[in-house]
Amino acid sequence: QQQVKQSPQSLIVQKGGISIINCAYENTAFDYFPWYQQFPGKGPALLIAIRPDVSEKKEGRFTISFNKSAKQFSLHIMDSQPGDSATYFCAVRKGAQKLVFGQGTRLTINP
Amino acid sequence: EADIYQTPRYLVIGTGKKITLECSQTMGHDKMYWYQQDPGMELHLIHYSYGVNSTEKGDLSSESTVSRIRTEHFPLTLESARPSHTSQYLCASSQAGTDYGYTFGSGTRLTVV
Incomplete structure:
Protein backbone atom coordinates (compact mmCIF):
# COMPACT_ATOMS: atom_id res chain seq x y z
CA GLN A 1 0.00 0.00 0.00
CA GLN A 2 1.54 3.29 -1.12
CA GLN A 3 1.33 5.91 1.60
CA VAL A 4 2.14 8.73 -0.81
CA LYS A 5 1.43 8.93 -4.54
CA GLN A 6 3.39 11.35 -6.69
CA SER A 7 2.51 12.59 -10.17
CA PRO A 8 3.41 13.02 -12.91
CA GLN A 9 6.20 10.50 -13.42
CA SER A 10 7.89 12.83 -15.89
CA LEU A 11 7.36 16.45 -16.88
CA ILE A 12 8.71 18.65 -19.64
CA VAL A 13 8.39 22.43 -19.25
CA GLN A 14 9.65 25.29 -21.36
CA LYS A 15 12.15 27.70 -19.87
CA GLY A 16 10.34 30.42 -17.99
CA GLY A 17 7.25 28.30 -17.42
CA ILE A 18 5.73 26.96 -14.20
CA SER A 19 6.50 23.38 -13.18
CA ILE A 20 3.93 21.69 -10.93
CA ILE A 21 4.41 18.34 -9.22
CA ASN A 22 1.72 16.81 -7.04
CA CYS A 23 1.61 14.40 -4.13
CA ALA A 24 -1.35 12.80 -2.40
CA TYR A 25 -1.24 10.97 0.92
CA GLU A 26 -3.62 8.84 2.97
CA ASN A 27 -2.63 9.17 6.63
CA THR A 28 -3.90 12.35 8.26
CA ALA A 29 -1.35 11.88 11.05
CA PHE A 30 1.51 12.93 8.79
CA ASP A 31 2.92 16.23 10.05
CA TYR A 32 5.96 16.99 7.91
CA PHE A 33 6.01 17.33 4.14
CA PRO A 34 9.39 17.93 2.46
CA TRP A 35 10.46 18.03 -1.16
CA TYR A 36 13.85 16.73 -2.29
CA GLN A 37 15.77 17.53 -5.46
CA GLN A 38 18.19 15.05 -7.01
CA PHE A 39 20.66 15.73 -9.81
CA PRO A 40 22.25 12.85 -11.77
CA GLY A 41 25.11 11.25 -9.88
CA LYS A 42 24.14 12.91 -6.61
CA GLY A 43 22.01 12.03 -3.62
CA PRO A 44 18.71 13.85 -3.03
CA GLU A 56 1.74 27.69 1.55
CA LYS A 57 5.48 28.17 1.90
CA LYS A 58 7.65 30.04 -0.55
CA GLU A 59 11.42 30.04 -0.90
CA GLY A 60 12.64 31.94 -3.91
CA ARG A 61 11.13 30.38 -7.05
CA PHE A 62 9.97 27.29 -5.14
CA THR A 63 6.57 27.12 -3.43
CA ILE A 64 4.79 24.32 -1.58
CA SER A 65 1.02 24.49 -1.64
CA PHE A 66 -0.68 22.35 1.00
CA ASN A 67 -4.32 21.27 1.02
CA LYS A 68 -5.01 19.49 4.29
CA SER A 69 -8.65 18.63 3.55
CA ALA A 70 -7.75 17.06 0.21
CA LYS A 71 -4.65 15.40 1.66
CA GLN A 72 -2.55 16.79 -1.16
CA PHE A 73 0.51 19.00 -1.49
CA SER A 74 2.34 20.27 -4.50
CA LEU A 75 5.62 21.84 -5.53
CA HIS A 76 5.51 24.84 -7.85
CA ILE A 77 8.65 26.04 -9.60
CA MET A 78 8.18 29.51 -11.02
CA ASP A 79 10.21 30.80 -13.96
CA SER A 80 11.64 27.30 -14.49
CA GLN A 81 15.26 27.19 -15.64
CA PRO A 82 17.32 24.47 -17.36
CA GLY A 83 19.29 24.16 -14.12
CA ASP A 84 16.10 22.98 -12.41
CA SER A 85 16.15 19.82 -14.53
CA ALA A 86 16.36 17.04 -11.95
CA THR A 87 14.33 14.34 -10.27
CA TYR A 88 12.04 15.59 -7.50
CA PHE A 89 10.72 13.52 -4.62
CA CYS A 90 8.00 14.43 -2.19
CA ALA A 91 7.98 12.80 1.22
CA VAL A 92 5.78 12.52 4.29
CA ARG A 93 6.55 11.80 7.92
CA LYS A 94 4.65 11.22 11.13
CA GLY A 95 6.39 12.49 14.24
CA ALA A 96 9.84 10.98 14.67
CA GLN A 97 9.23 8.15 12.21
CA LYS A 98 11.07 7.57 8.95
CA LEU A 99 10.35 9.61 5.86
CA VAL A 100 8.17 7.91 3.26
CA ASN A 110 13.75 22.90 -22.30
CA PRO A 111 15.78 26.00 -23.16
CA GLU B 1 32.40 20.94 6.95
CA ALA B 2 29.70 18.55 8.17
CA ASP B 3 28.88 16.02 5.54
CA ILE B 4 28.18 12.39 4.70
CA TYR B 5 30.70 10.38 2.72
CA GLN B 6 30.27 7.23 0.70
CA THR B 7 33.06 5.11 -0.75
CA PRO B 8 33.69 3.90 -3.30
CA ARG B 9 31.75 6.08 -5.77
CA TYR B 10 31.85 3.36 -8.42
CA LEU B 11 32.49 -0.36 -8.07
CA VAL B 12 32.55 -3.10 -10.67
CA ILE B 13 32.91 -6.54 -9.16
CA GLY B 14 32.52 -10.15 -10.16
CA THR B 15 29.69 -12.45 -9.11
CA GLY B 16 30.22 -14.17 -5.78
CA LYS B 17 32.56 -11.56 -4.33
CA LYS B 18 32.06 -10.08 -0.88
CA ILE B 19 31.79 -6.30 -0.83
CA THR B 20 31.40 -3.59 1.78
CA LEU B 21 30.07 -0.16 0.95
CA GLU B 22 31.27 2.49 3.36
CA CYS B 23 29.24 5.37 4.77
CA SER B 24 30.44 7.91 7.31
CA GLN B 25 28.95 11.15 8.57
CA THR B 26 30.53 13.95 10.56
CA MET B 27 27.33 15.58 11.83
CA GLY B 28 26.80 13.39 14.88
CA HIS B 29 23.42 12.27 13.57
CA ASP B 30 21.90 9.39 15.48
CA LYS B 31 19.80 8.02 12.63
CA MET B 32 21.24 6.53 9.45
CA TYR B 33 19.70 4.85 6.40
CA TRP B 34 20.56 2.86 3.30
CA TYR B 35 18.52 3.23 0.14
CA GLN B 36 18.70 1.34 -3.14
CA GLN B 37 17.87 3.33 -6.26
CA ASP B 38 18.01 2.63 -9.95
CA PRO B 39 19.06 5.89 -11.69
CA GLY B 40 16.33 8.50 -11.44
CA MET B 41 13.89 6.02 -10.04
CA GLU B 42 12.20 5.36 -6.69
CA LEU B 43 14.12 5.29 -3.43
CA HIS B 44 13.82 1.92 -1.70
CA LEU B 45 14.76 1.76 1.99
CA ILE B 46 16.76 -1.40 2.68
CA HIS B 47 18.24 -0.77 6.16
CA TYR B 48 18.15 1.82 8.90
CA SER B 49 19.61 2.48 12.32
CA TYR B 50 18.43 4.70 15.14
CA GLY B 51 21.69 4.52 17.05
CA VAL B 52 24.71 2.44 17.98
CA ASN B 53 24.00 -1.31 18.01
CA SER B 54 20.54 -0.68 16.53
CA THR B 55 19.76 -1.89 13.00
CA GLU B 56 16.50 -2.71 11.26
CA LYS B 57 15.49 -4.00 7.85
CA GLY B 58 13.71 -1.59 5.59
CA ASP B 59 10.73 -1.88 3.28
CA LEU B 60 12.60 -3.58 0.43
CA SER B 61 13.94 -7.03 1.09
CA SER B 62 17.70 -7.10 0.66
CA GLU B 63 20.39 -9.76 0.94
CA SER B 64 22.76 -7.18 2.39
CA THR B 65 23.59 -6.67 6.05
CA VAL B 66 24.60 -3.60 8.03
CA SER B 67 26.30 -2.78 11.31
CA ARG B 68 26.40 0.29 13.53
CA ILE B 69 29.28 0.04 15.96
CA ARG B 70 30.08 3.75 15.92
CA THR B 71 27.67 6.65 15.58
CA GLU B 72 29.40 8.04 12.52
CA HIS B 73 29.86 4.79 10.58
CA PHE B 74 27.18 2.62 8.90
CA PRO B 75 28.71 0.12 6.43
CA LEU B 76 26.65 -2.15 4.18
CA THR B 77 27.93 -5.62 3.28
CA LEU B 78 26.99 -8.06 0.53
CA GLU B 79 28.42 -11.49 1.31
CA SER B 80 28.06 -12.80 -2.25
CA ALA B 81 27.38 -10.25 -4.96
CA ARG B 82 25.02 -11.12 -7.84
CA PRO B 83 24.09 -9.26 -11.04
CA SER B 84 20.67 -8.52 -9.47
CA HIS B 85 22.50 -6.37 -6.90
CA THR B 86 23.57 -3.95 -9.63
CA SER B 87 22.16 -0.59 -8.57
CA GLN B 88 22.96 2.69 -6.85
CA TYR B 89 23.20 2.61 -3.08
CA LEU B 90 22.55 5.83 -1.17
CA CYS B 91 23.37 6.44 2.48
CA ALA B 92 21.58 9.13 4.50
CA SER B 93 21.50 10.44 8.04
CA SER B 94 19.20 12.56 10.16
CA GLN B 95 18.97 13.96 13.65
CA ALA B 96 15.97 13.21 15.81
CA GLY B 97 13.81 16.17 16.74
CA THR B 98 14.79 18.43 13.87
CA ASP B 99 13.20 19.46 10.59
CA TYR B 100 16.48 19.45 8.73
CA GLY B 101 15.40 16.26 7.04
CA TYR B 102 17.78 13.71 5.65
CA THR B 103 21.30 14.42 4.44
CA PHE B 104 22.25 12.07 1.62
CA GLY B 105 25.64 10.97 0.40
CA SER B 106 26.48 10.97 -3.32
CA GLY B 107 25.98 7.23 -3.54
CA THR B 108 27.89 4.15 -4.69
CA ARG B 109 27.15 2.89 -8.17
CA LEU B 110 27.57 -0.91 -7.99
CA THR B 111 27.85 -3.12 -11.03
CA VAL B 112 28.09 -6.88 -10.58
CA VAL B 113 29.30 -8.74 -13.66
Missing part, protein backbone atom coordinates in the same frame (compact mmCIF):
# COMPACT_ATOMS: atom_id res chain seq x y z
CA ALA A 45 18.94 17.18 -1.22
CA LEU A 46 16.25 18.87 0.85
CA LEU A 47 14.67 21.65 -1.19
CA ILE A 48 11.76 22.95 0.85
CA ALA A 49 9.43 21.60 3.54
CA ILE A 50 6.11 22.51 5.13
CA ARG A 51 4.13 21.71 8.25
CA PRO A 52 0.33 21.20 8.05
CA ASP A 53 -0.46 24.35 10.02
CA VAL A 54 0.21 26.55 6.96
CA SER A 55 -1.24 26.33 3.45
CA PHE A 101 9.16 9.04 -0.24
CA GLY A 102 7.01 9.44 -3.31
CA GLN A 103 7.85 7.68 -6.57
CA GLY A 104 9.75 10.65 -8.05
CA THR A 105 9.19 13.02 -10.97
CA ARG A 106 11.78 13.52 -13.65
CA LEU A 107 11.61 17.20 -14.64
CA THR A 108 13.15 18.49 -17.85
CA ILE A 109 13.27 22.20 -18.61
Whole structure:
Protein backbone atom coordinates (compact mmCIF):
# COMPACT_ATOMS: atom_id res chain seq x y z
CA GLN A 1 0.00 0.00 0.00
CA GLN A 2 1.54 3.29 -1.12
CA GLN A 3 1.33 5.91 1.60
CA VAL A 4 2.14 8.73 -0.81
CA LYS A 5 1.43 8.93 -4.54
CA GLN A 6 3.39 11.35 -6.69
CA SER A 7 2.51 12.59 -10.17
CA PRO A 8 3.41 13.02 -12.91
CA GLN A 9 6.20 10.50 -13.42
CA SER A 10 7.89 12.83 -15.89
CA LEU A 11 7.36 16.45 -16.88
CA ILE A 12 8.71 18.65 -19.64
CA VAL A 13 8.39 22.43 -19.25
CA GLN A 14 9.65 25.29 -21.36
CA LYS A 15 12.15 27.70 -19.87
CA GLY A 16 10.34 30.42 -17.99
CA GLY A 17 7.25 28.30 -17.42
CA ILE A 18 5.73 26.96 -14.20
CA SER A 19 6.50 23.38 -13.18
CA ILE A 20 3.93 21.69 -10.93
CA ILE A 21 4.41 18.34 -9.22
CA ASN A 22 1.72 16.81 -7.04
CA CYS A 23 1.61 14.40 -4.13
CA ALA A 24 -1.35 12.80 -2.40
CA TYR A 25 -1.24 10.97 0.92
CA GLU A 26 -3.62 8.84 2.97
CA ASN A 27 -2.63 9.17 6.63
CA THR A 28 -3.90 12.35 8.26
CA ALA A 29 -1.35 11.88 11.05
CA PHE A 30 1.51 12.93 8.79
CA ASP A 31 2.92 16.23 10.05
CA TYR A 32 5.96 16.99 7.91
CA PHE A 33 6.01 17.33 4.14
CA PRO A 34 9.39 17.93 2.46
CA TRP A 35 10.46 18.03 -1.16
CA TYR A 36 13.85 16.73 -2.29
CA GLN A 37 15.77 17.53 -5.46
CA GLN A 38 18.19 15.05 -7.01
CA PHE A 39 20.66 15.73 -9.81
CA PRO A 40 22.25 12.85 -11.77
CA GLY A 41 25.11 11.25 -9.88
CA LYS A 42 24.14 12.91 -6.61
CA GLY A 43 22.01 12.03 -3.62
CA PRO A 44 18.71 13.85 -3.03
CA ALA A 45 18.94 17.18 -1.22
CA LEU A 46 16.25 18.87 0.85
CA LEU A 47 14.67 21.65 -1.19
CA ILE A 48 11.76 22.95 0.85
CA ALA A 49 9.43 21.60 3.54
CA ILE A 50 6.11 22.51 5.13
CA ARG A 51 4.13 21.71 8.25
CA PRO A 52 0.33 21.20 8.05
CA ASP A 53 -0.46 24.35 10.02
CA VAL A 54 0.21 26.55 6.96
CA SER A 55 -1.24 26.33 3.45
CA GLU A 56 1.74 27.69 1.55
CA LYS A 57 5.48 28.17 1.90
CA LYS A 58 7.65 30.04 -0.55
CA GLU A 59 11.42 30.04 -0.90
CA GLY A 60 12.64 31.94 -3.91
CA ARG A 61 11.13 30.38 -7.05
CA PHE A 62 9.97 27.29 -5.14
CA THR A 63 6.57 27.12 -3.43
CA ILE A 64 4.79 24.32 -1.58
CA SER A 65 1.02 24.49 -1.64
CA PHE A 66 -0.68 22.35 1.00
CA ASN A 67 -4.32 21.27 1.02
CA LYS A 68 -5.01 19.49 4.29
CA SER A 69 -8.65 18.63 3.55
CA ALA A 70 -7.75 17.06 0.21
CA LYS A 71 -4.65 15.40 1.66
CA GLN A 72 -2.55 16.79 -1.16
CA PHE A 73 0.51 19.00 -1.49
CA SER A 74 2.34 20.27 -4.50
CA LEU A 75 5.62 21.84 -5.53
CA HIS A 76 5.51 24.84 -7.85
CA ILE A 77 8.65 26.04 -9.60
CA MET A 78 8.18 29.51 -11.02
CA ASP A 79 10.21 30.80 -13.96
CA SER A 80 11.64 27.30 -14.49
CA GLN A 81 15.26 27.19 -15.64
CA PRO A 82 17.32 24.47 -17.36
CA GLY A 83 19.29 24.16 -14.12
CA ASP A 84 16.10 22.98 -12.41
CA SER A 85 16.15 19.82 -14.53
CA ALA A 86 16.36 17.04 -11.95
CA THR A 87 14.33 14.34 -10.27
CA TYR A 88 12.04 15.59 -7.50
CA PHE A 89 10.72 13.52 -4.62
CA CYS A 90 8.00 14.43 -2.19
CA ALA A 91 7.98 12.80 1.22
CA VAL A 92 5.78 12.52 4.29
CA ARG A 93 6.55 11.80 7.92
CA LYS A 94 4.65 11.22 11.13
CA GLY A 95 6.39 12.49 14.24
CA ALA A 96 9.84 10.98 14.67
CA GLN A 97 9.23 8.15 12.21
CA LYS A 98 11.07 7.57 8.95
CA LEU A 99 10.35 9.61 5.86
CA VAL A 100 8.17 7.91 3.26
CA PHE A 101 9.16 9.04 -0.24
CA GLY A 102 7.01 9.44 -3.31
CA GLN A 103 7.85 7.68 -6.57
CA GLY A 104 9.75 10.65 -8.05
CA THR A 105 9.19 13.02 -10.97
CA ARG A 106 11.78 13.52 -13.65
CA LEU A 107 11.61 17.20 -14.64
CA THR A 108 13.15 18.49 -17.85
CA ILE A 109 13.27 22.20 -18.61
CA ASN A 110 13.75 22.90 -22.30
CA PRO A 111 15.78 26.00 -23.16
CA GLU B 1 32.40 20.94 6.95
CA ALA B 2 29.70 18.55 8.17
CA ASP B 3 28.88 16.02 5.54
CA ILE B 4 28.18 12.39 4.70
CA TYR B 5 30.70 10.38 2.72
CA GLN B 6 30.27 7.23 0.70
CA THR B 7 33.06 5.11 -0.75
CA PRO B 8 33.69 3.90 -3.30
CA ARG B 9 31.75 6.08 -5.77
CA TYR B 10 31.85 3.36 -8.42
CA LEU B 11 32.49 -0.36 -8.07
CA VAL B 12 32.55 -3.10 -10.67
CA ILE B 13 32.91 -6.54 -9.16
CA GLY B 14 32.52 -10.15 -10.16
CA THR B 15 29.69 -12.45 -9.11
CA GLY B 16 30.22 -14.17 -5.78
CA LYS B 17 32.56 -11.56 -4.33
CA LYS B 18 32.06 -10.08 -0.88
CA ILE B 19 31.79 -6.30 -0.83
CA THR B 20 31.40 -3.59 1.78
CA LEU B 21 30.07 -0.16 0.95
CA GLU B 22 31.27 2.49 3.36
CA CYS B 23 29.24 5.37 4.77
CA SER B 24 30.44 7.91 7.31
CA GLN B 25 28.95 11.15 8.57
CA THR B 26 30.53 13.95 10.56
CA MET B 27 27.33 15.58 11.83
CA GLY B 28 26.80 13.39 14.88
CA HIS B 29 23.42 12.27 13.57
CA ASP B 30 21.90 9.39 15.48
CA LYS B 31 19.80 8.02 12.63
CA MET B 32 21.24 6.53 9.45
CA TYR B 33 19.70 4.85 6.40
CA TRP B 34 20.56 2.86 3.30
CA TYR B 35 18.52 3.23 0.14
CA GLN B 36 18.70 1.34 -3.14
CA GLN B 37 17.87 3.33 -6.26
CA ASP B 38 18.01 2.63 -9.95
CA PRO B 39 19.06 5.89 -11.69
CA GLY B 40 16.33 8.50 -11.44
CA MET B 41 13.89 6.02 -10.04
CA GLU B 42 12.20 5.36 -6.69
CA LEU B 43 14.12 5.29 -3.43
CA HIS B 44 13.82 1.92 -1.70
CA LEU B 45 14.76 1.76 1.99
CA ILE B 46 16.76 -1.40 2.68
CA HIS B 47 18.24 -0.77 6.16
CA TYR B 48 18.15 1.82 8.90
CA SER B 49 19.61 2.48 12.32
CA TYR B 50 18.43 4.70 15.14
CA GLY B 51 21.69 4.52 17.05
CA VAL B 52 24.71 2.44 17.98
CA ASN B 53 24.00 -1.31 18.01
CA SER B 54 20.54 -0.68 16.53
CA THR B 55 19.76 -1.89 13.00
CA GLU B 56 16.50 -2.71 11.26
CA LYS B 57 15.49 -4.00 7.85
CA GLY B 58 13.71 -1.59 5.59
CA ASP B 59 10.73 -1.88 3.28
CA LEU B 60 12.60 -3.58 0.43
CA SER B 61 13.94 -7.03 1.09
CA SER B 62 17.70 -7.10 0.66
CA GLU B 63 20.39 -9.76 0.94
CA SER B 64 22.76 -7.18 2.39
CA THR B 65 23.59 -6.67 6.05
CA VAL B 66 24.60 -3.60 8.03
CA SER B 67 26.30 -2.78 11.31
CA ARG B 68 26.40 0.29 13.53
CA ILE B 69 29.28 0.04 15.96
CA ARG B 70 30.08 3.75 15.92
CA THR B 71 27.67 6.65 15.58
CA GLU B 72 29.40 8.04 12.52
CA HIS B 73 29.86 4.79 10.58
CA PHE B 74 27.18 2.62 8.90
CA PRO B 75 28.71 0.12 6.43
CA LEU B 76 26.65 -2.15 4.18
CA THR B 77 27.93 -5.62 3.28
CA LEU B 78 26.99 -8.06 0.53
CA GLU B 79 28.42 -11.49 1.31
CA SER B 80 28.06 -12.80 -2.25
CA ALA B 81 27.38 -10.25 -4.96
CA ARG B 82 25.02 -11.12 -7.84
CA PRO B 83 24.09 -9.26 -11.04
CA SER B 84 20.67 -8.52 -9.47
CA HIS B 85 22.50 -6.37 -6.90
CA THR B 86 23.57 -3.95 -9.63
CA SER B 87 22.16 -0.59 -8.57
CA GLN B 88 22.96 2.69 -6.85
CA TYR B 89 23.20 2.61 -3.08
CA LEU B 90 22.55 5.83 -1.17
CA CYS B 91 23.37 6.44 2.48
CA ALA B 92 21.58 9.13 4.50
CA SER B 93 21.50 10.44 8.04
CA SER B 94 19.20 12.56 10.16
CA GLN B 95 18.97 13.96 13.65
CA ALA B 96 15.97 13.21 15.81
CA GLY B 97 13.81 16.17 16.74
CA THR B 98 14.79 18.43 13.87
CA ASP B 99 13.20 19.46 10.59
CA TYR B 100 16.48 19.45 8.73
CA GLY B 101 15.40 16.26 7.04
CA TYR B 102 17.78 13.71 5.65
CA THR B 103 21.30 14.42 4.44
CA PHE B 104 22.25 12.07 1.62
CA GLY B 105 25.64 10.97 0.40
CA SER B 106 26.48 10.97 -3.32
CA GLY B 107 25.98 7.23 -3.54
CA THR B 108 27.89 4.15 -4.69
CA ARG B 109 27.15 2.89 -8.17
CA LEU B 110 27.57 -0.91 -7.99
CA THR B 111 27.85 -3.12 -11.03
CA VAL B 112 28.09 -6.88 -10.58
CA VAL B 113 29.30 -8.74 -13.66
